[in-house]
Every structure is written in C-alpha cells, then in structure tokens.
Amino acid sequence: MPKPLPVVDPVPTAVACCSPLEHAPLSADQAQQLAARLKALADPSRLRLVSLLLGSEGQEACTCDVTEELGLAQPTVSHHFKTLAAAGLVTGERRGTWTYYRVVPQAMADIARVLDVSCD
Amino acid sequence: MPKPLPVVDPVPTAVACCSPLEHAPLSADQAQQLAARLKALADPSRLRLVSLLLGSEGQEACTCDVTEELGLAQPTVSHHFKTLAAAGLVTGERRGTWTYYRVVPQAMADIARVLDVSCD
DNA sequence: GTCAAGCATTGACCACCGTCGATTTCGTGC
C-alpha cells in the first residue's frame, strides 16, 4: 500500500470565536491538518465535483452522472471522490449499482470559518 | 522565464448571497481560478506563515523574522511569500533593508465565503 | 450460475511543487 490516504479527523472545530489563525501561531501539526483539507479542495476538478453535487437533484450524484460533465475518465472521478471523502468533505453511500456522493456542509463551513480572519 | 506566476485577479467577489458553488456549476475557468487561490493556502509552511503574520506586532513581519520560527531557509520563505502574494493573499512592502508582509483580510474572507455552503 | 453495468483499485507516466545552496540584486552606511 503506497499511502493509506491519512483520513483526516473530524475537523479542528475552531477553538474560540474567531479564526485560530490569528492567535497562537499554528503549530506544525495544526498546519499539516488544515493544509490536508485545503489541498483536497485545491483542485479544479474536485471543486467542480463539489459544485456539481451541490447543484444536483437532492444534492447528490453518482460517479456516472458527473463523469461526462467533467470530461474525465471514470477512474479519475473515482479517485477524486476518494480524496474528497478522505478529507471528510463528501460522503459516499452505495445504493444498488450506484454510489451516491454528497457534500458534508459542516466540513466546508468549518474550513470557511478558519479562513475568515476579518473579525477583529 | 519558466512560468510567470499567473497573478490571480482581485477575487471573484461572490455573486449573490451565498456560495457560487451551490448554484450554476463552476465553469472550468472559475474552478481554475478558485483552485489557484486555495492551492496557495494548501501548504503547511504557508499557513504557518499567514498565521505568523496575523499574530505579529502590527500584523506584519519581514522575512528574517519568520525564517527561524519556520525552520526554513531564507530562499524558501521568500518563495512562499511570492506564492502568497501572487494569489493576492498577502502584500509586501519594502522599507529600507527589509520587506514587510501583511495578510489581505478581504482576500481570505472572500475565499471563506465561497466555501461556506451552509446557508440554504 | 452467468452476464452486464457501475465503481474501485492498480500501475505507470508526466508535470508540478517544496526545498535548499549558490548567486545576484537592492538598500544602507561608511
């Protein structure tokens, strides 16, 4: 196994009121954790994937639904879903032949809150 | 010139009330733009850099101030600052021998707003 | 059981990126 896709834990639930970026400087570990989540989002294909999920019927979609729209091969889409899931940004549920993915809004909001440094 | 560091423009000022991620699926171009900004943040060293700037006296610092704290060589820190500046996340101002960098809060907030999809 | 369809996994290729040593540029002070 070349690398077990670290599976980021829940999300560092912003400590106090504002962004933890402002106060105590990020430790190397904290920075590593946050960077892992941001890196999962920092790809055009994955951003479009998230966007497609949010804009789909019932805010969910299966791989075959988005493959064509993204112009990517099926394994590539599957790989991106795996990356997003490992970061906790989406969840996948198998229903029959298809696997339906949906965004985890809380995970997105948590990241957004950490980045919002305009509350001072 | 190996690549002119695309210098992302201002920031796509979120269109309406909520995140543009939810409505019309991101175009390839939009996704590319947003990914470029996120990629600039999706690195542990650069996150710590931002954090150090925000936590510094006057919310600014010069390269020599943070080099030691990050445990990186001076050219590496300079490179990270350049990356962040190209994404519009920090600005640098030369004052005498030193160059002082500071975070652009609005740029951070704009990214945060795009990612916050919890308003539906 | 067999077959077909949707997904996941593997392996490989290529590009990009983080890092550093060496060098160069810029600003200050003598």
Add this chain to the structure above:
DNA sequence: GCACGAAATCGACGGTGGTCAATGCTTGAC
C-alpha cells in the same frame, strides 16, 4: 566609491499528485 546585510532569483533535486488504460470487485437481472 566600497562593504555589509536583507531579500530575490536561479538551478537542481526529490517527492507528490492528476490523469488514464487495464484490471478486479460488487451488485442486480435473467
């Protein structure tokens, strides 16, 4: 002018990541 210090640039190395073809796995239908 010259010397010193801070920062930027250059060149190179190693690692990571996005992509796809080929393959394997799982589910549902017959």
